[in-house]
Ligand SMILES: Nc1nc2c(ncn2[C@@H]2O[C@H](COP(=O)(O)OP(=O)(O)O)[C@@H](O)[C@H]2O)c(=O)[nH]1
């Protein structure tokens with residue numbers, strides 16, 4: 112039984128907006144979480160992008176397993192994508208983004224030049240599922256100096272452009288995609304990285320899935336982090352160690368699960384990539 116739900120109604124509306132936003136840009140910057148590069152994509156995007164180029168940005172590299180990230184980059188590049196891997200908070204996003212833009216648009220710029228088309232700033236739209244860092248990227252790139260948010264004639268309020276450099280403009284509102292859970296695992300992975308609202312899945316189901324995996328693969332990490340002797344009866348052990356108890360002294364398993372999930376989402380149990388190639 113699928114325990115993670117998604118909402119076609121919301122997505123349909125979001126995708127209609129993206130359709131409008133994409134019309135005015137030269138390329139799309141698709142953000143995916145490096146911990147789940149497959150589960151945080153939406154295949155409908157390809158349809159809306161059409162012939163336009165795309166830059167895939169894998170965000171939150173600081174939370175993902177570096178070896179797995181390397182594999183993902185090779186895979187995506189072998190499919191012909193231009194890929195950028197970042198820690199949005201700490202990396203020099205603006206510089207990296209401009210370098211990659213040059214690569215993404217190289218052919219187009221050369222073609223324009225041959226045809227005598229006067230160069231104008233490239234326009235890009237940032238898209239991605241919730242929580243992958245879209246707004247963080249926009250806020251960081253739109254430095255105070257460059258934050259001359261313009262309103263172009265014929266462009267609606269939702270489609271303001273931010274000038275990044277003389278060569279690059281960004282649509283100021285990101286396009287929101289909804290993840291498409293083609294398998295149950297994809298839904299679970301989105302829950303484990305915090306891309307699905309808490310009401311969208313059962314806490315029990317998600318945490319048990321993660322517990323089984325982590326107890327199997329990283330028992331020492333769990334023991335060290337929670338200062339427990341054994342991973343048998345994990346929730347019980349965490350609850351007793353942390354004093355997460357109900358009145359009467361029993362462990363509050365629900366609360367332990369919440370703590371466990373937050374620890375996973377925030378990377379406190381190490382750098383974990385959920386989607387494997
Ligand atoms: N550790 C880490 N956190 C990030 C990174 N990028 C964004 N975040 C955090 O992820 C959360 C969601 O980011 P936000 O920009 O609101 O995502 P959006 O929903 O796609 O717009 C925020 O708490 C950010 O601080 C990153 O590369 N590494």
Ligand SMILES: [Mg+2]
Pocket residue numbers: 245246247285
């Ligand atoms: Mg946002």
